[in-house]
Amino acid sequence: MTTRTRRAVTLGSAGSLVAVTLIAGALAAPAASAQGTGEARTAYAKDREARGAAVAAARAAKKGIDWQDCPKEWELPQPVQCGWITVPLDYAKPNGKQIKLAVDRAVSTGTKEERQGSLVYNPGGPGASGMGFPLRVANKLPLWEKTSKAYDFVGFDPRGVGRSTPISCVDPQEFVKAPKLDPVPDSAADKRAQRKLAAEYADGCKERSGWMLPHMTTRNSARDLDVLRAALGDKKLNYLGVSYGTYLGAVYATLFPSHVRRMVVDSVVNPSKEKIWYEANLDQDVAFEVRLKDWMTWVAKYDSTFHLGDTQEKVYAQWTKLRAEAKRAPFGGAVGPAELIGYFQKAPYYDSYWVRIATNWSKFVAGDREPLIKAAAPDMSDIAGNKDAENGNAVYTAVECADAKWPTSWKKWDRDNTRLHKDHPFMTWANAWMNLPCATWPSKQHQPTEVKTGKGLPPVLIAQSTRDAATPYEGAVELHKRLKGSRLITEKDAGSHGITNLANPCLNERVDAYLLTGKVDSQDVTCAPHATPKP
Incomplete structure (x- = not known):
């Protein structure tokens, strides 16, 4: 998220501006489908929110993010930079009340030719801050060295969290x-x-x-994520989600399948409507x-x-x-x-x-x-x-x-x-x-959202340990069934929560290969567990 994310091709900017005008005009007209059954009203509400999300994303793409050194009290030292995006409180009313979300980044360490965009991170919760993610680059963690050459590492506080219009x-x-x-x-x-x-x-x-309470949904956070993608100047989203972040990713993939470029989900919430x-x-x-x-x-x-x-x-x-x-x-x-x-x-x-x-x-x-x-x-x-x-x-x-x-x-x-x-x-x-x-x-x-594969969704990489306590293994199996073309990497006989940040070459090398090339194995993979601690 440097000045690179603020770039705008002239045609793209003009196209976005036209889209805002057309969508806003459409929203202003009353619709007969809002009458009648509850199902019809629900479908109409979802349609309004989808169009509102497009309005907000187009606006964000035009505005970009004004990256600055982070405020001292945020304790995010250089080279991490901080900024803000603005999103609608209610996506059915994209021109109504707006809220601000805090974001940060560490720019990619590779050459201009190596860069592939931004990698956006959510660590879970719901309620956890992702603002520490760029420190993986700033602290030169070896596990993320290859990926950080290709991507700006982007963190954010989801709506309601930390500095993003916090609730209490x-x-x-x-x-x-x-x-x-x-x-x-x-x-x-x-x-x-x-x-x-x-x-x-x-x-x-x-x-x-x-x-804020009626608007504190995963669907709204997924729409926020798409606004962030647009503000970063990325045509498609590269995403790493852990724990609840996997459900956020799954909902995003359902709502915006053609907007996904690469998606890694680690330690998976069971997305079945009956489980949520x-x-x-x-x-x-x-x-x-x-x-x-x-x-x-x-x-x-x-x-x-x-x-x-x-x-x-x-x-x-x-x-x-x-x-x-x-x-x-x-x-x-x-x-x-x-x-x-x-x-x-x-x-x-x-x-x-x-x-x-x-x-x-x-x-x-x-x-x-x-x-x-x-x-x-x-x-x-x-x-x-x-x-x-x-x-x-x-x-x-x-x-x-x-x-x-x-x-x-x-x-x-x-x-x-x-x-x-x-x-x-x-x-x-x-x-x-x-x-x-x-x-x-x-x-x-x-x-709850019916998580499913939509048109244009690329292969999603799923990582899961078999004995995870917070997100039991069955959740990864369920998401794997729902996202066609996905690949499941199983860490057998292990139980740590969030395994992509642990040293296990069998897993680490596949995550790197996927993020760098988009390639996945021809079939699912089972890895031996990472090293067990010793006193």
């Missing part, structure tokens, strides 16, 4: 305050207390950010329990180092004991069961945390309690970090609640989570309470 649901310092209620209920009264908190959180979202989002969260609970036990098996293997038990069962018993102790008297006055789950869940997410968490846990059991308490307790002095954490949770909730219609019956939530908890106690209730605001969500809930 509660005071950040209140949000991080600890200890919180034990997620695992002992009684009906405990469940009533959690339900009350969830409803109050939903109300807080309406009170603090109600004007209630069922997907239940699937997570099962997968987290499996991966937690993978880690505990590894801890037991190194019992001579950690002294937490020489079998997975013994290590799990230590976890149960630790949790019970924290419930009786929170460690340091701040680390109860909820905070322990928040800290320990990093191990099922990423095996890069395995040594760190096991070491702190081992020290705690041996009598040195401070490292574990410090790692698991909130830092109330970190005002900026706490603000980011609250904002991230607000966006997560807003997007998942707006994307789909959630069950409103408490009996269903209670029945499903009680059943799952019996065999998968680690995350089930904690996950339920996190999502329960969607049961009383005060804003419109939409129907």
Whole structure:
């Protein structure tokens, strides 16, 4: 995203200007199809939004991005540059209220002949910032050396996130305050207390950010992504999405199939309409329990180092004991069961945390309690970090609640989570309470997008580990079925979340080859796992 992205061929600029005029004129005329059935009204609304997205993209292509050195407080040093794009709050009203999205880039390091455009990144969430992505170039990470010669690495804060018209649901310092209620209920009264908190959180979202909530959908973020593509001066999008970023990519590929040039999706959200989002969260609970036990098996293997038990069962018993102790008297006055789950869940997410968490846990059991308490307790002095954490949770909730219609019956939530908890106690209730605001969500809930292959969509590269906790393997298989011509690279017997940023030549070389040449293997590929951590 240098001055190169601001270039405009005269014919292209004129063509864009004409398109804006024609589309805006069409939008002004009332349509008879808006009458009649609900299906007709929905189809008409989608058509208006599609035309509105074209208006916004044409406007962005003409304007480009004014790249500058990043503000000092953003902590994005040179050569990273920052800028803004403007998008409609509501794509059905492209000339109505606008919001600003923050973007950044590190320009490609290769020659002019090597450059292939911009590679846009989304790390997931929903609610995570992608602004750190260009640092992979700035810090000269060897894993991305070949790709960074061909592409400007572009990050952005999606709508509602960080500096992109951020939303909020509660005071950040209140949000991080600890200890919180034990997620695992002992009684009906405990469940009533959690339900009350969830409803109050939903109300807080309406009170603090109600004007944004109806528009905090993945479909709108996909349209924002197309506006960003246009502002960058790229005819087609090159995209890397991880975790929720895979669903954003899948929705983009459905809405704008002919606008995709290269797309890599890593650690895949199941795109089935039946899974978005209630069922997907239940699937997570099962997968987290499996991966937690993978880690505990590894801890037991190194019992001579950690002294937490020489079998997975013994290590799990230590976890149960630790949790019970924290419930009786929170460690340091701040680390109860909820905070322990928040800290320990990093191990099922990423095996890069395995040594760190096991070491702190081992020290705690041996009598040195401070490292574990410090790692698991909130830092109330970190005002900026706490603000980011609250904002991230607000966006997560807003997007998942707006994307789909959630069950409103408490009996269903209670029945499903009680059943799952019996065999998968680690995350089930904690996950339920996190999502329960969607049961009383005060804003419109939409129907999920039917992810499918559209005309002009090129091969999409899918990367997935078989034992991923946050996005179970079945999600990658489902997306692979839906996107014709896609290729699935499976990292077998591994479970880290986000594998394209890990050293595994079998995977890394194929990602490079695809991004640099567009070529994929003639069939799906299974890779051996990346190296397992050692203490």
